[in-house]
Amino acid sequence: MAKVEELPKDYIEGTEHLANTLSKMAVELADKGCMAYMQAEQALELITDALISLSDKTWEGTRITRSNITKSANIIMDAWDNCKKNEKSI
Numbered sequence: 001m002a003k004v005e006e007l008p009k010d011y012i013e014g015t016e017h018l019a020n021t022l023s024k025m026a027v028e029l030a031d032k033g034c035m036a037y038m039q040a041e042q043a044l045e046l047i048t049d050a051l052i053s054l055s056d057k058t059w060e061g062t063r064i065t066r067s068n069i070t071k072s073a074n075i076i077m078d079a080w081d082n083c084k085k086n087e088k089s090i
Contacts, residue, residue, distance in 0.1 A: 006057045015054055018069060019047050025076050034086050039079040043072040 023044060030040035050068035053061040 019051055022072050023047050029079055034083040036079040036083055039075050043075045046072040
């Protein structure tokens with residue numbers, strides 16, 4: 001049976017830090033209003049799933065982790081952009 005290579009501690013900590021930063025941004029976005037609550041909720045669900053995938057600490061789980069982190073970041077950034085556009089139009 002092949003040995004499963006565990007993730008380096010720095011990789012795990014960096015990914016957790018990124019997930020925490022994105023979570024804070026999603027909460028700020030939800031608090032800001034501008035009809036972004038659903039996007040923030042969707043991003044938080046993806047971040048939660050990413051951290052669950054990361055918890056196995058193997059490279060196999062990182063595909064889901066990376067995908068969900070990327071999706072959540074895109075959702076958050078798009079929602080922030082929409083909020084800024086709405087603020088300018090008011």
